[in-house]
Amino acid sequence: MCGLVALLSDSPIDSRLVIRMRDRLIHRGPDHGGLWVRDDKKLAFGHRRLAIIDVSAEANQPMQSEDGRFVITYNGEIYNYLELRDTLARKGHTFRTGSDTEVLLASYMHWGVECLSRLNGMFAFALWDAVQHRLFVARDRFGEKPLFWARSNDRCVAFASEMKALLCLPGVSDATNDDVLGNYVAGTYYEDGPETFFRDIQRLPPAHAMVFDNGGSQLRFWRYWTPDYNAIDDSIGEGEAVQRFRELLERSVRMRMRADVALGSSLSGGLDSSTLVGFLAKLRETETSFTQNTFSARFDDDLTISEGPQIDAVVKQAGAHPFSVSPSPQRLMEESPRLHWHQEEPFLSASIYLQWCVARLAQENNTIVLIDGQGADEVLAGYQHYFKSFQLDLLDKRKYWSAVRETTIFNGRLRRASRGFKDSARRFNARIAFSLLEIIGMAGIKRPALYKGPYDVGVPEAGPGLRLRRQLAEALQYNCLPQLLRYADRNSMAFSREARLPFLDYDLVDYCISLPDSLWIKDGWQKFIMRKATDGLIPVEIQWRADKVGYAAPLDLWLRGELKQWCLDRLFNGPIREVPGYQENVLRDLWDTHQSGSVNNSWALWRWISLNEWFSLRASGAWRDGIH
Numbered sequence: 001m002c003g004l005v006a007l008l009s010d011s012p013i014d015s016r017l018v019i020r021m022r023d024r025l026i027h028r029g030p031d032h033g034g035l036w037v038r039d040d041k042k043l044a045f046g047h048r049r050l051a052i053i054d055v056s057a058e059a060n061q062p063m064q065s066e067d068g069r070f071v072i073t074y075n076g077e078i079y080n081y082l083e084l085r086d087t088l089a090r091k092g093h094t095f096r097t098g099s100d101t102e103v104l105l106a107s108y109m110h111w112g113v114e115c116l117s118r119l120n121g122m123f124a125f126a127l128w129d130a131v132q133h134r135l136f137v138a139r140d141r142f143g144e145k146p147l148f149w150a151r152s153n154d155r156c157v158a159f160a161s162e163m164k165a166l167l168c169l170p171g172v173s174d175a176t177n178d179d180v181l182g183n184y185v186a187g188t189y190y191e192d193g194p195e196t197f198f199r200d201i202q203r204l205p206p207a208h209a210m211v212f213d214n215g216g217s218q219l220r221f222w223r224y225w226t227p228d229y230n231a232i233d234d235s236i237g238e239g240e241a242v243q244r245f246r247e248l249l250e251r252s253v254r255m256r257m258r259a260d261v262a263l264g265s266s267l268s269g270g271l272d273s274s275t276l277v278g279f280l281a282k283l284r285e286t287e288t289s290f291t292q293n294t295f296s297a298r299f300d301d302d303l304t305i306s307e308g309p310q311i312d313a314v315v316k317q318a319g320a321h322p323f324s325v326s327p328s329p330q331r332l333m334e335e336s337p338r339l340h341w342h343q344e345e346p347f348l349s350a351s352i353y354l355q356w357c358v359a360r361l362a363q364e365n366n367t368i369v370l371i372d373g374q375g376a377d378e379v380l381a382g383y384q385h386y387f388k389s390f391q392l393d394l395l396d397k398r399k400y401w402s403a404v405r406e407t408t409i410f411n412g413r414l415r416r417a418s419r420g421f422k423d424s425a426r427r428f429n430a431r432i433a434f435s436l437l438e439i440i441g442m443a444g445i446k447r448p449a450l451y452k453g454p455y456d457v458g459v460p461e462a463g464p465g466l467r468l469r470r471q472l473a474e475a476l477q478y479n480c481l482p483q484l485l486r487y488a489d490r491n492s493m494a495f496s497r498e499a500r501l502p503f504l505d506y507d508l509v510d511y512c513i514s515l516p517d518s519l520w521i522k523d524g525w526q527k528f529i530m531r532k533a534t535d536g537l538i539p540v541e542i543q544w545r546a547d548k549v550g551y552a553a554p555l556d557l558w559l560r561g562e563l564k565q566w567c568l569d570r571l572f573n574g575p576i577r578e579v580p581g582y583q584e585n586v587l588r589d590l591w592d593t594h595q596s597g598s599v600n601n602s603w604a605l606w607r608w609i610s611l612n613e614w615f616s617l618r619a620s621g622a623w624r625d626g627i628h
Helices: 017-021 081-090 102-120 178-185 238-255 271-286 309-317 329-343 352-364 376-380 384-396 400-418 436-444 467-479 481-494 506-515 528-533 555-560 565-573 586-598 602-620
Strands: 004-008 032-037 044-047 071-077 121-129 134-139 148-153 158-161 207-213 218-223 263-265 293-297 321-325 369-371 498-500
Touching: 004 017, 004 071, 004 121, 004 134, 017 032, 017 044, 032 071, 071 081, 071 102, 071 134, 081 102, 081 271, 102 121, 102 134, 102 207, 148 309, 178 602, 218 309, 238 271, 238 309, 238 506, 238 528, 263 271, 263 352, 271 309, 293 309, 293 352, 309 321, 321 352, 329 352, 329 481, 329 602, 352 369, 376 467, 376 506, 376 528, 376 565, 384 400, 384 436, 400 436, 467 481, 481 498, 498 586, 555 586, 555 602, 565 586, 565 602, 586 602
Parallel strands: 263 293, 263 369, 293 321, 369 498
Antiparallel strands: 004 044, 004 158, 032 044, 071 121, 121 134, 134 207, 148 158, 207 218
16 A cells, blocks of 8 residues: 655656655655656656565565566555466566566556456556556546546646645645535535546546556546446345355455555444454464454443444454554544545545544554455445335335335334434434335335436436445445545555455455345345355354444534534634535524434534535645645
8 A cells, every 4th residue: 555646747847846745645655755757857656655565675666667668656455466476477477576566567568458357456556658658547446546636737747646745736726626615515525526625636536547648648538347237147046145245255355365564454343344354253263374453443431322342242253352442522623634634625424533543543553454344335235224225126116015024124123223222313213214104105106206316327227126226336436435435545544554345346346236136135134145144254143233333423422512612613713604605594503403402413514514624724735735
């Protein structure tokens, strides 16, 4: 895991500028800073390295091929690099390092841009071909690793792992993108396209690549992977599907264990992270020996949202070494400027701070690689609000008895689970699905209109019986997962940690997409196939738990307590007051009703608090000059 910068210009590039840009990313790679400048000084690569695979100096970047024709600067991990290395060696390639970087370079040398279809990993890179005079830039399928680009003028194009590096460039402004700001204020900003909060900076979308000529002109821009949500294998049986899912997930975990540094995992106590801890424990016992550490954020004094008992149960069965932190509102206040500086764009929930604290905990305990559970909900219909789409699909397909049965089981299970918590709505919404009466009422009449969102690539048509599949396709590619991946990358990299996400192995994702909906949700259980695949790996009470709680901080209580004055200042003072769409009377009403305890407006309020922090950093010059 690293940070990269690349500049291509028709005039000489000052290497001091490249170094400044590169070192703005030192948190992404504290182990080495590399620089490569072409002889004519019109092309330059910078690299900050976090050494994980082959930690020797020979594997430092930027890396050149032996003949000097190809040069690469790269951020990420190619998990199947050993398999690719074997394939390439049989085809005559030789290797001087044990790094995945050299394998990636050789893959391009052998297959050209078609190498992208062979890469199983998370990556963003810039690669120069001195014979073809082409700059090849690409990003992984799901966008686990970031890549941004800008033009400092008509004749210079620049790329970087984070926007703060591009803001070092003369001619690249820290001015706000008004359209993006408007979407954020309206609650419709999803990071689903190339535009960012900065007017002059764009992101390269996931699963996309670009080619530039020697003068910096863009020659090609294309999407190299698109999921097919219409290719459904209705013939597959439950037993076969469970077995194949287990095999693919275990293979994914095994590949993501490849590292020459200490490895651990994040553990929330939920099904996803617990499943990964279970697979790691199995592999530790059967294939390789390592110290299995887990890192958790927990709130044992807030029993309604606490997952402490679940964390303890998983740790006990796995035989892992647990480390925990209880994030505090006081420290959130202290660290908020730095947290926002690393995140680079505002964020919608203070729960991001939990990830931040877990990454710092891993750093304090010398664990560099963290296995994490991001992506499972989007792939396997795990969020509880997806259940409504599933209910409507059953009605669309005239499976009325199934709709009644699934509704009865799902709602009854949530009601029973809610009785175990005081003010259970803080933990989950037991009434999130349609009621049985609503289902019966909709069986013979017109149902809610089909959702027709703005997306058309990689999503099925807005048709009857495809509501859930369309919702999942959009969540995976556009309006959900991209933001979550940004949070995870910036939080882990802030502390020079690497987050690896086994549920986003593309073979596993493609397989899950091909499954019929009835294996995603069955007998009122979401993520049914994964629950079945975890037999014997995790405690039964985790495997079949219904009380899904989001990875959430007790922000509702903090806003009424320790954070009250701090939040008041950020809601009603500072640069936010000049933002178009700011309405003090509306925020006052939200604040007052929240303080009364009659409703939880913490999410609606935090959106503005975070935006004020972002603008305050801009006013201080932090986006251009760094934070100190």
